[in-house]
Amino acid sequence: MPYLGSEETVKELRRALCNPHVQADRLRYRNVILRVIRCMTQGVDVSGVFAEMVKASATVDIVQKKLVYLYMCTYAALKPDLALLAINTLCKDCSDPNPMVRGLALRSMCNHRMPGLHEYIQQPILNGLRDKASYVRRVAVLGSAKMYTQQGDLEIDGTLVNELYSLLRDPDPIVIVNCLRALEEILQREGGVVINKPIAHHLLNRMKDLDQWGQSEVLRFLLRYKPRTEEEIFDILNLLDSFLTSSKPSVVLGTTKLFLILARGFPHVQADVLSRVKGPLLAVCTSESRELCFTALCHVREILRSLPGHFGAHYKKFFCSYSEPHYIKCQKMEILCELVNDDNVQHVLEELRGYCTDVSTDLAQAAIFAIGRIARTYGEKCVVILTELLALKDEHITSAVVQTFRDLVWLCPPCTEAICQVLPGCEENIHDSEGKQALIWLLGVHGEKVANASYILEDFAENVKTEASPMVKMELIVALVQLFVVRPAECQDMLGRLLHYCIDEETNMAVRDRGLFYYRLLLAGIEEVKRVLAVPKSDPSLGVLEDRAVQPIDAWALDFNTLVPVYGKEQWAVLTTCWKSELNVEGTEPSKAEQPVSEEKKAAPSSQSDAGPLTLKLDAQMEPELFESQWKMLISAHVTSAGWQEDVHPDALQMALQDVSIYTIAMSKAGTEPWKAYLFAQEQEGQGLFLTELLLEPDKSAMCITVKQSNGQEESLRSFVALLKNVIELFVDLKS
């Protein structure tokens, strides 16, 4: 196909189209037109033959008509003057006795993207709305939407809107759904189509006549309907009950979402619905279509946020199959980790063990990390499995196992003894920097328990010149100093040489600084070193915070059956930060949970400007470990409190704070007492850090705020505290 030399092609096509012999032969004519369309699909600009194509549209051959219309819709915007010629033919076709031709012409005419079009299409659309053929009505209804969206400044015609509202009672189901869509677009500025009680119940009663696309669309429109009474809510739930077991996943999920939203405030109803869709959802999880299967798995994870044990009895459904792609296997492993309980732990671990030796290194490492997560609760069993894996002497496996051990020692101290015994020998099989860092950290912190710790570290110290990663070097300095404190005799010489190298020869400033820091610390005397290094070696409490807290169903109900679970919440947040203003979470109107957030967006800048010149860094990041060490190091800079109301739930506060660039490090589960949260924020300039603890008073009358600051600047601290209080107070106001 001639991608180049499109001019030649156009010329040749024009010749063929004008040839009277070709025009006389129906099949040959059609073939030439097909060639034009083919060029169009391949991206060749064939707008040059527009005039000839318009002529070709005057035919009785419907296939040819369709092809020409397809062409015209694509190029009308480029050739508005010629497109006007086509309008005439189209107008004529709109009164053709054949409804198919009428519909086709009307649809194509409305699809022409050119200015001033509405003058021509207004009347045919109005006629179309009253056409006796449902096919034409469907086209006309959407045509009215096209007319308004193309002509943004067109004044809304009340009679047309009324006509569309009355067409909601049309006998044809597709017309009904199209009416909803058209009204939604036309009335966009007024908040979209109004779903009042009669319309809602009319739609509910027509649900069974619709096909699955119509059903999911109507279910989505019904989300914005707010029933007045509890009785009505349950009436609706009853009417829709049968759709929960539809054979179409989109309908099942759409119904589930509507149920979850309607039954807000009835947690037992919500839980009941989720247990009813368990079967259909699991069926989708094993569907033949990988894409459906993946999407369903993401939604299963969403449900597990609130009901951790929900699929516990069905854990076998999440075993991986040999032929599945990685992204499904990884998703299933994540789910398996969350479903572990006393009864199935043995089976789940056996299953995961099988993946650890997979050919794919990514998958193998993911499986090892998954076992590590289970180890936080079932330490002994997992350490045995992980130790076995070390014997394979595979680089990627050893590295992943040692990284898992590092986390495990921190979160689950009882495992330490067993882990320290198997560490010697690992160093031979670790060559990546993450693995090295983990091993060095372990040897530094628990060096006294590992017999040959100093020899292993000595090897690393000897080879420090060839080490590429500065992170490994920094870790090594810390580890050696720590080991020196417990085993001075073995380490003194080595430490001296390492520090000498780092200070004299190292070119990386961070490494050199760390070297200098420890050198000076050592000069201050061994007691001082001990005091500085006496940090805790484990913190089981962090594990609880790191595990996702059980969330209320309402926290994700709005995101259910959208793309958010597919991307993952974190990924979604990253993706949408740039497009925040344009994108809107699906949901028919800003719901209760969203309102405060959007309100605060407006409020936040003003509060910032009152408080003084403080700009917080967007997307500031901080490791929980670093936060913890900083928190322990700093002294409280400011303690205050903000008013709180008893019935306000602090969970959504996280979102509100995020909008003003205050990020949450950890937060208690809903309903725990005392409720606590740790926040941090970073200054845009100056890099000053604000660390904050929120503590809800037992009687929930006030929120205690403790702020610690890294650089001690009075002014910015005052602004920060003011901003934080402002947000919290606004939040409480809006929520209560």
Added chain:
Amino acid sequence: MKVRMISQIFILSAKGDHLIYKDFRGDGSRDLVDAFYKKITTLTADQEPVAMMHEELHFVHVRHSGLYFVASTPVNDSPFTLIEFLNRFVALIRDYCGSLSEKTISLNFALIYELLDEMVDYGYIQTTSTDILKNFIQTEAVITKPFSLFDLSSVGLFGAETQQSKVAPSTAASRPVLSSRHEQGLKNEIFLDVIERLMVVIGSNGSLLKADIQGELRLKNFFQNCPAEMRIGLTEELCIGKSELRGYGAAVRVDECRFHESVKLDEFESHRILKVNPSQGELTLMQYQVSDDIPSTLPFHLFPTVERDTGSNRLRIYLKLRCDLPPKNQAVNVQVHLPVPKGVISLSQELSSPDQMAELQQSTRSVQWVIPRMAGGSQLSAFFKLEIPRLSSAALLEIGPVSMAFELPMHTCSGLQIRFLRFPTVQPSAPHRWVRYVTHSDSYTIRI
């Protein structure tokens, strides 16, 4: 709030060629297609490819036969709707064009544009029902007919009829269901397929850890105007749910089943009869699931023995495979896939019959044992010797789990049978009716 809609639909070949591109809202550009292709080809293994975001658009795609079918949308839409729609679109292309490949799509692009035009208007899904669509679709499909030796094999010696001509023609599956303006009357056929997918995990001690069946009744109707309601009789002892009891003796039990909305169920409770007025094309009548409770014995059992030659770097693996199907059934295309330790340099094998084959695949670090045909009740064995330099005892951990793939024609593991498939009155033009059963192994894992 933004309105739900599809901005564009496009089909790309595996190499990134644009096969079909349709812009419904006039707000996109072709660059998006290339942006999509660039994104999808640069994904790393652990990234989920189903949904991707580019600027303000979300791409949702499915892959079939190496082609990408993509829908883009500016709103945070229901992924289920989009994926199901794309799958349905693919099924329709298959119904109309007979098969799905780069070639059929580029030959039939006009037909596909016509289909899209009727299916989606202004980004809103209008209909995907074959009954409605067939009234509007005017273009004839261009059929590609691959040359196949199977066509020749049905002509027997001296023109005698071979057995193959008595069973349903294998080409039936790859012929367009929906365009029947020509050769009318030739294909008055209805196929009812009972398809089951088996998901099994067997523990290292031989105990059954998991056994699930996903089944469906799929109707493929070539008959243009179905004259009357078709009645499909299922096994009368079919029980649904764990507690229901029906009939005497061995019942067929399924845990859950769902039906297509066009299926009438008024005689289902009493006689297990489904009534349907089938439209032309493919239709999934019923889907069912069985979990952890398979009535018949499993089709395959494997007895592995792994030995390590002391003193040398050799591993001996002895596999005994028993097929526990009834003697009149057989399994075809059986593949046994055995992961082996890393560093294997050579494989020597002793197989029990010459039509079998085994090879070492370095890319997946495994031994693949292929058995073209295996009769029920039979037993096969394979003996592998693997040469592995620097063999450590820990390497034994890397052996297994074995996974198997196979097909069981004429067999359902749930035991579900079709009693009859009939039209109420005898009609002169009654279609030929075929019932086919097949069980596929979705995943069949045996731990060692």
